[in-house]
Amino acid sequence: MLKAAFDPVQLAIPFFVLAIILEILLGRFGKAKANYETRDTAMSLSMGFGSTVAGLLLGSVIFATTVWIWNHRIFTIPMTAIWAWVVLFLLEDLTYYWFHRLAHERRIWWASHVNHHTSTHYNLSTALRQTWTGGVAGTWLLWLPLTFLGFPPAMVAIQKGVSLVYQFWIHTEAIKRMPLWFEAVFNTPSHHRVHHARNARYLDANYAGILIIWDKMFGTFIPEVDEEPCSYGTVKNLGNFNILHNVFHEWVGIAKDVAASPRHALGYIFGPPGWSHDGSRDTSHTLKAKWRARVEAESGDQAGVGAP
Incomplete structure (x- = not known):
């Protein structure tokens, strides 16, 4: 109940590799939209490897904290109960939504998450751009209430892994739209392209993990529109492939701002x-x-054209 018997992410790695290769080939032969750039893809792969190493370095601290919370849990929820997995699926996905939203709305968590958005391309390799500093920033703390309620740590770890595996396939331009019923309930490539877009229209939207319903419930859903294609990256793109700069630039920026204006450090x-x-x-x-x-000014100008 403490350690998961398997890791969905590790099991899915061969699928990740094959899917990326397939997307590259489909793009090269003009069968699908797939923009890859060698240095950009290498950066994504390196960030994925570095994230794994970073996770190992802090893994013991996170595990020890989780076990302490488990030992002080309110209930004991059985891993064998189907209802427990259904409830956990919903609660974990809701937790992911709020983690993801806070990671965009609070600078200290944005500093640990921004490297996932630094690519100016959008393809399956982009999904591998995972955080190196999320453990230090404490993003994992948001999942502890699930263990405190009584969901076994192994159960939570498996569901988190399932969520990450699901989110891999939505990092693509090869799939334009899913069926309407699917788009209405689940996170899709179309919804997630909006999330990765740097267009002002699309900023701060679609934080979903698996279910897009949370964005619709909390007012952060924005649909992709054909008249404005997504442009990818951050508001101010980095313009380099220096992996250390990509991972730590926002932390450096915070340090410089605090040093220059300590009175406003909290802000x-x-x-x-x-x-x-x-x-x-x-x-x-x-x-x-x-x-x-x-947009309103342009609409007003157009309405005034030809007016008497």
């Missing part, structure tokens, strides 16, 4: 990405506001 650490004490920088909120104002 620079826990405020939204782009926050500044003098308002001189753009956040996602201000970028979207500017976009809306521009």
Whole structure:
């Protein structure tokens, strides 16, 4: 009940490799949309390997903390009960939604998550750009309440792995849309392309893991529209393939901001990405506001054309 008998992510690695190779081949032969760039793909693969190493380094601390929480649990939920897996599926997916949303809305967690968004391409290899510093940032703490409720740590670990495996296939441009009923309930390539887009229209949206219903419930869902294709990367793309810069640049940025303005340290650490004490920088909120104002102005101009 403490350690999972298997790791869904590890079992899926051969599938990941074969799927990436297949997507590359389909793209090369013009059978599917698949943009790959050698240095970018190498970066994604290196980040995936580094994330695994980072996870091992902090694994004992996370495991020990989880075991302590388990020893003080409220209930004991059986791993053999089907209802328990259904409930855990929903609760873990909801937990992922809030983790993911906070990872975009709070700079300290964005610093650990941003490397997943640094690629200017969107393909299956992008899914491998996983965090190196999430353990240090404490993102794993959000899952501890599940263990405190009484879900065995092994059970939670398996469900987290299932979620990650699911999210692999949605990192693609090869699939345009799934059936309407599927798009309405589940996270899909179309929904997740929006999440990875740097267009002002699409910022801060579609945080779902498996179920897109959470975004619809909490007002963060934005559909992909054909008239505005997704442009990928971060608001200000890094423009290099230096892996250390990709992984740590936002942490360095936080340190510089705090050193330059210690009175506003809390804002620079826990405020939204782009926050500044003098308002001189753009956040996602201000970028979207500017976009809306521009759209409204253009609509007004068009409405006025030909008016008497």
